Amino acid sequence: MSDSRLTGRHSDGDLEFNTSNNPSLGEVIRERQSRRQLLGGMVAVAGLFGLSACGGSDDDKPSAAVINAGQTGASTSGRVVTLNGSATQAKSLTWTQVAGPSVTLSDATSASPTFIAPSVAATTNLEFRLTAVDGQGRSVSQDTLVTISPAQLGFNAVAKNKNDIVTVPDGYSVSVLYRMGDPILSGVAAFANNGTDTNFAGRAGDHHDGMAFFGLAATGNTRDANSSTRGLLVMNHENITASYLHANGPTAGAARLEAEAIKEIEAHGVSVVEVTQSGGAWTYVQGGALNRRITPNTPMALSGPARGDAQLKTVYSTDGTGARGTINNCANGITAWGSYLTCEENWAGYFRRASGDNANRSAKSVVALNRYGLSQGAAGANNWATVTAANTADQWKFSKWNTTVDTTKAADGTGDYRNEANQYGWVVEIDPYDANSVPRKRTALGRMGHEGAWPAPFVAGRKPVFYMGDDSRGEYFYKFVSATLWSAADANATDRLAIGDKYLDNGTLYVARFDATGQGVWLPLVFGTGVLTAANATYAFANQADVLINTRLAADVLGATKMDRPEWAAVNPANGEVYLTLTNNNASNRPLTGTNAANPRHYNDPVGTTNNYGNPNGHIIRLRETGDTPEATSFQWDIYAFGAGADLDATNINISGLDATNDFSSPDGLWFSRSSNAGGLVNPLLWIQTDDGAYTDVTNCMMLAAMPGRVGDGGARTITNTGTGGATATQSTFVGKAPGMQLRRFLVGPKECEITGIDTTPDGRTLFVNIQHPGENGTASNITSNWPYSQSGTTAGRPRSATIVITKTDGGVIAL
Template identity: 60%
Template sequence: MTDSTFLYDDGDIDTNRSANGHLNDLIASRYSRRQTLRGGLTAMTTAVFGGVLLAGCDEDDLLQRETVTVTAGQGATTSAGKTVTLQGTASTTARTVGWAQVSGPTVTLSNANTNTASFTAPAVSASTPLVFRFTGTTGVGDTATADTTVTVTPATLDFTAVPKNRNDLVTVPAGYTVTVLYRMGDPINASTPAFANDGSDSNFSTRAGDQHDGMSFFGLAATGATRDPSSSTRGLLALNHENIVETYLHPRGQTTTGGVRPEAEAIKEIEAHGVSVVEVTRGASAWSYVQASSLNRRITPNTPMVFNGPARGDVQLRTLYSKDGTQGRGTINNCANGAMPWGTYATAEENWAGYFRRDRGDAAVRTAAGRAKENTSLARYGIGEGRAGNYGWTTVTPADSSSTIFRKWNATATADAAPDGTADFRHEPFQYGWIVEIDPYNPQSTPRKRTALGRMNHEGVEPGRMIAGVKPAFYMGDDAQNEYIYKFVSNTPWTAADANAADRLATGDKYLDAGTLYVAKFNADGSGQWLPLTFNTGPLTSANATYPFADQADVLINCRIAADLVGATPMDRPEWTAVNPANGEMYCTLTNNSSRSPARTDAANPRSYVDPRTDGRSNSAGNVNGHVVRLRENGDTTEATAFTWDVYAFGAGSDLNKDNINLSGLDDTNDFSSPDGLWFSLPSNVAGQGANPVMWLQTDDGAFTDVTNNQMLAAIPGRVGDGGTKTVNNSTPAGTSTATTRVGKAPGATLKRFLVGPKECEITGITSTPDGKALFVNIQHPGETGGPDNITSNWPATQNGAAAPSSRPRSATIVITRQDGGLVGI
C-alpha cells in the first residue's frame, strides 16, 4: 500500500472547467485553417498572438507573409558543354533552399544548396530535356517546390572562325585568352639563370629545349608529388623537343672552323633536343610553370635508356657503349607522342636517320664482316654512304678524350674492329627509331625503348579504346613519303585496375613488350586488312632473297622491309594518329607527298595535281595539301584484323577545283593544308564525350603559307562511311590518271579554324586538363628562316604587344582558356 500523504504536487493539473477553447485547440484550429499556407513556428505563433505581437496586421496578411513560396525560373535551351545557371527565388520564410535533378542525363550541380546553382550541359546525341526542382523549406520542415526544364542540344563549335592571316602572333577567337607558358631556354631549376635569348646561354640540360612538339598533361594531387588523373589545377607537362633552330641558338649562328665544330656549341645543340617534364599550375589569374619543382626533368640524347621487348640484346643493338645490346643513350628528333592509360608518356623518334654520319666504304666493311644485309637495312631507312650527319657533331674533338657522346653519331664501321659491332658505333642507328616510354612522375626512372612496336620514323603512338578483357591496340604512323600505317596489338587483355598501377613502367612491360605488330593494306572497295609482321609468316623468313630475316627481333628492327614484303599500302606521309573515344575509329593525318605522281595514285591516296601559288615561288605537284584518312575496325574491336575506311577531309584552298582537288568542299572558314597534329578531346569532359567528341587538327604547311600562317582547326567529325565515292581526274606534267576514292560527308560548319600561329611557325602538340577548360598547344620554330641579322619573327614577345625588333623568336607552349571559364571549343 502506498501512503499519498507525502507525495509531491506541483499544481500542474487542469482545473479550468469553462467552455473557453484551450491554447492547443486554438493552435490546431488556426493551423489547420491555413494548411496550404503554413509557414512553420512563426506562422503558428502569429496566428494565435498576432493582434498582440504585430499590431496592424490581420490574420490573413500574416499568414500570407509567412508562407514559403518558390520559383525556379523559365525553361531554357542550351548546347552540350555550356555552363548553365539555375536561378531560384524563395520567400523570406524559407530557412533552407536547394536544387536537385529530377530527370535527364545526370549532371553534377555546383552550389546546389543555394538559390543559384550551375552545371555543365552534358553530351547528348539529340535534343534532351533535363528537369530540375527548386525547394524551399521552413524551420519546421514545411516545403514548397517548383520545377524548370533545360533542354540540351548536341555540341556545336561555338566560336566564330578565325580569319586566315600572316600576323606575328597567335590569333584565337573572341572570348579566349592566350598565355605563354614555357619557352625555349626557360630554366627548370632554381640555380639556372634566366634565359638571355642572345645566343650566349648554355646548360640546356636544365632548360627547356627547342622546337616544342607532341605533349601530354598528367595530373598531380593538390599537395605532394602523387598522381591524380582528375586534377585540372596542377600537373606535369611532358613535351617533345624535336629539333633546333641553330641560327638563333648561338650568338652568330653555328661556328665551323676548318670543318670542325666547337664542343660547347655541339653540346648545346644536342641537349636542346629530347623531352621536357615540367610542373605547371593554375593560379588565381593564369597558368604558370614551376621553375623549382623537384619533378622537373630534361631527357636528352645523352640520357641512359634501356631496351625492352623482343629486340633486347639483339646483335644489331650492340655497340661500344652497350656490348650486350640492352642499353642505349638518349632519344632524338622526338615528334608526336602518346599518353598511356596507366599514366606514362610515350615519345616517338621520327627523323633520327639524318643525324648519322656514314662514310664511303662502309658497305664493303660490313659485307666483309658477314653483315651485308645491314647495307640493305641502312639504305631502306635513309642512311646511305657519304652522309656527314646533321650539324657535324662527329667533327668535335672533346676535351675528355674518353667521351663518346659525339663519336656515337658516326655509324661508319671500322675495318679492323670487332665484326659484331661492339668496338664502334656501326649499330648505333639501330638503337633509334623506337617508341620510348617515360614515367613523368619519377625523375629517377630510366626510359624504356619498346621494341615490340617496331622501328621506323615513328610519328606517335595512340592507344585505342581500353576495354576490360579485350587486347588493346596502339596505332602509329611512319612519317615519310610512301610509308605505312601500323598498329600493335598486345598479347595481354586490358585490366581496368592497371590504370592506377603503382609501378607504371612495369605496367608498360605487361602491355607493350609482347604482341603482334600489323601494317595496313587499303583496298579500293573501302575495305582493308591488318597484315601481321610475324617471323616465319608469309615472306618473312630466313630464306627471303630481298632480306633474310633471322628472327622476330630482325623483323621488328627492319619492319619497313617487312611491310614492303607483305604488300602494305604506301601512304602520303602518315603522321599523327588519333582515336575517337566514342566509337574507337582511328584517324591518321597524311601530310602531303611530292612524289605522288598520277601513275602512283590509288583509292586511299587519290590526288596528284599542281598547286598554284601567289607568292612567286614555283608551283609544286603531287598530293600538295594532304588529307586525313580514318578507319573503323571490324566489329569495333581493337583485336580486329580487318577494317573499313574513308577520307575524313582533303586539305585544299577553298578556291581550288572542287571536282579534283577540293573534294571536301572547304571554304574560307575551314580550308587547310598539310594536316599534321591530331587529337581528340578527353573523355573526362563533355568535349570528349557523347557520340560526337571534338577533334583538333593542326598544320605543318609550306604550300598554303602564301595565304595564311599555320593553323589549328576544331572539328566534330562524323563516322566512316557517312559520305560517298568520288572519281578524281589527275593531271600534272608527269601525266594523267583517274582514281576513285571514298570521301566522308563534307565537314561544313563542323570544321572551323580556331587558331592561326605566328610567322613561319608550325602548330604541333596539343593536350588539355581533364576538365577541358585549359588547352595546351605548342608553337614550333617561329621565324625559322631567319637569323641574328635577319630576324623574321619576334614571337612570343609579340603576343602581348609590340616587341623589340631584336627579340629573337622562341618555340613555346601556350595555354588557351575561355574568359568565361567554360570548355574550350564548344
C-alpha cells in the same frame, strides 16, 4: 466558474480546453506553406487566403520568403548554364538537382549557380529546385527546367591571316605557359634569350611537339587522373632552330665547338614539368619534384624481342640491352596505366657515315642502312660527330653520332658505334610520376620514323592496340596488338614501367594495305610466315628481332600500301574509328601515274609563281575495323577530308567542298578530345593541326575543330588528275560526306610556325597547344617573328617555341 474569470478580463481563448489531436489553423497554414511548390517562374506568396497575423498566434511572425527559380531554359552539352533565381526575406538559399543526368553546381547556396551541361545523346531535361528558408525556419521551394541538347561546335571560325600572334575565336583567351629555355630545375637562371644561355638539361628544350597532361593530386606527387588544376605536362622537343640558339648562329668551321654542340643536343628530347592553376591562371613550377629533362644523353633500357640482338651492340652496351638517349621526338601516345610514349621520328639524319663505309660492312647491313636513309657519305645534321671533347670522358656524347665502322675495333660492333643508329627509331616509354625511372625503348612496336603511338580505347578482356604512322613520303601505317588481355586493375599500378613490360613487350605488329575496293588488310610482321624468312631475296630475315629492327624492309616485302607521309593518327573514343593525317607528297616522289585509291590526288597548287605538283595539300584518311574490334585483321576505309584552298577545282582538288571558314593544307597533328568531358563523348571533337608549305602564301598554319561522321557516310568517286605538260589520269577512291559546318578553323598561329601538340585537362576546360619554331626562316640578325613576345604586344626578343593555354571566357568546355 472558470479560472479565467478571476482575472477580471475576457480571456479571448488564451486558455486551451480542446485536448484533441486535430491541427490548429496556424499549423494548417504552416503546413501549406512548407509544401507549396510553384513551377515555371510563378512567385511563391507569403501566406494563404490573404490572412494577416494578429494577437499572440503564429500570424504575428513576418511574412515568409518570396522566391523565383527563373524561367525554363535550354543549352547544349559542354556549355556553362546559369540558374537565375531570386528571393526576398530569405535567410538562406539552396539549389538542388531533382531530375536528369547529375551535374555539379558551383556555389549552390547562391541565387545564380552555374554548371557545365552534361553530355547527352538526345534532348534531355534537367530539373532543379530552389529552396529558401526565412528567419523563422519556414521554407518555400520552386522548381525549374533546363533542356540540354547534344554537343555542337560553339564558336565562329577564325579568319585566315598572317599575323604574328595566336588568333582564337571571340570568347576565348590565350596565355603563354612554357617557353623554350624556361628553367625547370632549381638553381637554373632565368633565360636571357640572347644566345648565351647554357644548361639546357635544366631548361625547356626547343621545338615543342607532341604533348600530354598527367593529373596530380592537390598535394604531394601522386597520380590523380581526374585532376584539372594540377598536373604534369610531358612534351617532346623535336628539333632546334640553331640560328636563334647561339649568339650569332652556329660558329663556322670544319669541327663544331663543344659548348655549342652540347647546347643543341640537350635542347632535344622530352620535358616533364609541373603546372598548376590558381585563380584561373596557369603557371609552371620551377623546381617541381617531378620536373626533369630527358635528352639524347639520358640512359635508357632496350626492351622487347630485339633486346640483346647483335645489331644493337655498341661500345656502350656490349650485350645490346642498353641505350643512351632519344632524339627527334615528334608525336606521342599515352597508356591507360599513366605512362607517356615518345616516338623517335627523323633520327637517321643526325648520323655521320663516311664515304667508303660500305666496303667494311656486309651487303645485308648496307641494304638496311640505305633503307633508313643512312647512306655512306652522310655528314650528319649539325655535325656533332666532329666535336673533340675537352674531357675524354665526355667524348662519347659526340662520337656516338658517327656510325662509320672502325676497322681497328671488334667485328661484332662492341668497340665502336657502327650499330648506334639501330638503337634509334623506337617508341620510348617514360613514367612521368617517377623522376628516377629509366625510360624503356619498346622494340616490339617496330623501328621506323615513328610519328606517334595512339591507343584504341582500353577495354577489359581485350588486347590493347596502338596505331602508328611512319612519317616519310611513301611509308606505311602500322598497328601493334598486345599479346596480353587488358586488366582494368593495371590502370592504377604504381610500377608503371612493369605494366608496360606486360603489354608492350609481346604482341603482333601489323602494316596496312589499303585496297581499291574500299576495304583493307592488316599484314602481320611475323618472322617465319610468308616471305619474312631467311630465303627472302630482298633481305634475308634472321629472326623476329631482325624483322623489328628492319620494319620498313619487312613491310616492303609484304606489299603494304605506300602513303603520302603518314603522320599523326587519332582514335575516336566513342566508336573506335581511326583517323590518319597524310600530310603531303610531291611529284618527284609520287608521279601522276603513282596514285592509288588511298592516295588519289595529283594536281598543281602553285606557291606564288612556283609550280607545286603532287598532293601538296594532303588529306585525312580514316578506317573502321571489322566488327568494330581493334584486334581485327581487316577494315573499311574512306577519306574524311582533302586539304585544299577554297578556290581550287571543286571536282578534282577541293573534293571536300571546303570554304573560307575551314579550308586548310598539310594536316599533321590530330587528336580527339578526352572522353572525360562532353568534348569527347557522343560525337567527339576532332582537332586538326597543320604544318604547311603550300598555303603559307595565304595564311599561317592553323588548327581546326571538327565533329566528323562515320566511315562510309559518303561514296565512291572518280577524279581526274593533272600533271606537267597537260597530262591527265583518272583515279577512283572513296570519299566521306563533305564536312561542311562540322569543320571550323579554331586557331591561326604566328609567322612561320607549325601548330603541333595538343591536350586538355580532364574537364575539357583548359586546352594546351604547342607553337613550334615561329620565325624559323630568320636569323639572329634578321628576326622574322617576335612571338611569343608579340602575343602581349611587344616586338623585343628572339622567337621561341612555346606551350600556350587557351580557355573559354565563360569557363565552358573548349570549342562547344
